[in-house]
Amino acid sequence: MTIYVQKDFYHFIYEVVLQIPEGRVTSYGAIANYLGAKRSSRTVGYALTVSNKGEIPAHRVVNRNGLLTGKHHFGGSDIMRQLLELEGVKVVKDQVVDFKNLFWDPSQFLGPGQQ
DNA sequence: GTTTTGACGTAGC
DNA sequence: CGCTACGCCAAAA
Numbered sequence: 001m002t003i004y005v006q007k008d009f010y011h012f013i014y015e016v017v018l019q020i021p022e023g024r025v026t027s028y029g030a031i032a033n034y035l036g037a038k039r040s041s042r043t044v045g046y047a048l049t050v051s052n053k054g055e056i057p058a059h060r061v062v063n064r065n066g067l068l069t070g071k072h073h074f075g076g077s078d079i080m081r082q083l084l085e086l087e088g089v090k091v092v093k094d095q096v097v098d099f100k101n102l103f104w105d106p107s108q109f110l111g112p113g114q115q
Numbered sequence: 116g117t118t119t120t121g122a123c124g125t126a127g128c
Numbered sequence: 129c130g131c132t133a134c135g136c137c138a139a140a141a
Binding site for chain 1: 120121122123124125
Binding site: 032039 | 135136137138139140
């Protein structure tokens with residue numbers, strides 16, 4: 001088994017985000033929880049801020065409400081929304097439509113039965 | 116080492 | 129439905 005420490009906290013965040021399939025979204029809290037720090041949701045968002053948007057699909061990460069709270073960090077104002085819609089994710093009023101259905105739980109990345 | 120900040124989350128009003 | 133307040137945690141100053 002691999003022993004992970006928070007030494008590469010940001011690195012884990014980036015990895016998880018990179019695993020998000022197209023057309024799917026997840027929440028900061030879910031990623032934080034997956035990393036074992038469910039209360040570090042704020043840090044997850046911060047990690048994306050300092051990350052390279054060109055390689056990290058941060059637009060697939062929204063808050064718990066499915067709201068595009070970080071859209072204004074994409075330079076423009078509708079960049080994040082357009083990126084999501086290009087992947088088939090409909091966004092209305094900065095909110096992901098059918099977020100519950102499109103939600104991608106990082107725990108699924110572990111494989112079924114793992115939890 | 117202390118203070119500030121932030122793309123969150125929950126609770127209260 | 130929207131705002132405030134608080135907590136929680138990691139990085140940067």
